[in-house]
Amino acid sequence: MSGTLILVRHGQSEWNLKNLFTGWRDPGLTEKGHEEAKSAGRKIKALGLKPNIAFTSVLSRANVTNDHILAELGLEGLQTIRHEALNERDYGDLSGLNKDDARAKWGEEQVHIWRRSYDVQPPGGESLKDTGARVWPYYLHTMQPHVLRGGTVLVSAHGNSLRALVMALDGLSGEEVVKMEIATGIPIVYSLNADSTVASKQILED
Numbered sequence: 436m437s438g439t440l441i442l443v444r445h446g447q448s449e450w451n452l453k454n455l456f457t458g459w460r461d462p463g464l465t466e467k468g469h470e471e472a473k474s475a476g477r478k479i480k481a482l483g484l485k486p487n488i489a490f491t492s493v494l495s496r497a498n499v500t501n502d503h504i505l506a507e508l509g510l511e512g513l514q515t516i517r518h519e520a521l522n523e524r525d526y527g528d529l530s531g532l533n534k535d536d537a538r539a540k541w542g543e544e545q546v547h548i549w550r551r552s553y554d555v556q557p558p559g560g561e562s563l564k565d566t567g568a569r570v571w572p573y574y575l576h577t578m579q580p581h582v583l584r585g586g587t588v589l590v591s592a593h594g595n596s597l598r599a600l601v602m603a604l605d606g607l608s609g610e611e612v613v614k615m616e617i618a619t620g621i622p623i624v625y626s627l628n629a630d631s632t633v634a635s636k637q638i639l640e641d
């Protein structure tokens with residue numbers, strides 16, 4: 436057995452609440468989102484996990500989520516590395532649009548394909564495959580080495596940057612990933628073997 440990787444999607448954002456495509460835009464958390472992030476920290480603490488290092492995107496909803504988790508763990512000063520490789524998928528021209536308005540304009544099926552397919556890009560934006568092409572190398576070169584040294588690594592990121600990471604860790608196909616959702620503020624805890632394969636996966640639901 437090697438180390439532990441903890442993945443957390445940020446708590447509910449103002450734009451999640453308003454049902455807007457967000458991508459690289461930078462809204463803050465709602466009250467509920469702050470609570471979800473704190474609750475994620477308490478769940479990680481209840482499991483007795485103590486991160487040695489934290490990674491997050493350059494977007495404030497993930498940064499604030501990381502701060503809440505570290506505060507709940509009493510680890511406020513922990514080294515935290517922020518990198519745009521962990522940012523949400525770039526939603527391109529859809530950014531800022533209401534998801535229901537988009538369905539009315541382009542149809543339910545097209546919007547679902549943009550949101551959940553593996554390799555179809557939304558107009559002017561990134562497919563999940565494009566997002567994975569920046570997330571996975573960053574994981575392999577920068578985060579995974581800490582896990583393989585026996586560390587506990589906390590990652591506070593986004594729905595689709597984490598879907599790309601989980602897709603690779605779980606070995607999901609492009610068809611399987613369509614059905615995969617990641618909830619806000621619910622930690623996913625992986626234990627990795629020394630050869631970097633997944634030993635166990637636990638989703639810390641309520």
Ligand SMILES: O=C(O)[C@H](O)COP(=O)(O)O
Nearest residue numbers: 455456457458523550594
């Ligand atoms: O960027 C967004 O709009 C959300 O963070 C995730 O959106 P999705 O559920 O449409 O992938």
